[in-house]
Amino acid sequence: MRALLSRAPGGPDTLEMGELPDPQAGPGEVVVAIRACAINYPDVLVIEDKYQFKPQRPFAPGGEISGLIETVGEGVTGWRPGDRVMGNVSMAGLQERVAMNVAALHRLPEGRSFAEGASLLLTYGTTIHALLDRGHMKAGEQLLVLGAAGGVGLAAVELGKAFGARVVAAVSSDEKAQAAREAGADETIVYGRAPFDKDQSKALAEQFKAAGGKAGFDLIYDPVGGDYAEPALRSIGWEGRYLVIGFPAGISRLPLNLTLLKSCDVCGVFWGAFAARSPDANRAHIEHLFRLWAEDRIAPRVTEIFPFELGGNAIAKMANRGAIGKLVVEIS
Structure with a gap:
């Protein structure tokens, strides 16, 4: 063959x-x-x-x-x-x-x-595991999605809305912002291309903080990594959950003092290992996804x-x- x-x-x-x-x-x-x-x-x-x-x-x-x-x-x-x-x-x-x-x-x-x-399966399976098992998402929470126009990013936007969150989508172009809005994002942020110097990193953190408001984000979904991670973490709320999905922009270096000050969690998400270790739980998630798909709430x-x-x-x-x-x- x-x-x-x-x-x-x-x-x-x-x-x-x-x-x-x-x-x-x-x-x-x-x-x-x-x-x-x-x-x-x-x-x-x-x-x-x-x-x-x-x-x-x-x-x-x-x-x-x-x-x-x-x-x-x-x-x-x-x-x-x-x-x-x-x-x-x-x-x-x-x-x-x-x-x-x-x-x-x-x-x-x-x-x-x-x-x-x-x-x-891969993008939505990763995301439903991330949001529900690792992020313990509840309706009414605020979700920041980095790289929101990629496969897992759009899945996070759609599932975030399906689970009742306010979703802010961060992307690298106006075209990608439009795709995120079409997927249901409540607000979009267009950021520059890394690497960032200290001033650029601070400016991006301020953009994220403005979008998250005084309370900050309950969940941050990060399939990007690199220089985008620290500015995003600075916008997390008290006892927020930072979901680590992947690193196309490079492996992140997070200042751990921020996790102490925000009393927040940094959670790794490895869907493949979860599916292998917990096949029944994973199949239940897949069945949930098929129901949402049939209802045209995800696509x-x-x-x-x-x-x-x-x-x-x-x-x-x-x-x-x-x-x-x-x-x-x-x-x-």
């Missing part, structure tokens, strides 16, 4: 089309013919050997897919060839077929495209679809922080 392969560490330009053996469905597995693969920031990191784990090469990046079941393995019930499915895989999305354990499968609802199906925003051969371009756009919403590679 064809696959877009990483054969050595490097950027998106090092990916090349190649061949891998066709997968076989083992006990409890199905083989899925992949139709669409969404691109996420881990795809940028994993091909450079900068992610939490390093797959054996050659491998195809991409962890979020949708497609059709081709074959079912021994002991599989409730699934049959031709079923439309969506799910997460371990860095095997940019290839024509993949063997998956049925525990990782979800049915793609009728009326939803393969591109939409490939774009829901993955697919802004660009790339052909299979140009999947590296999608990863490059993600690396350059040029994405609004979800970038999807069409496999077939």
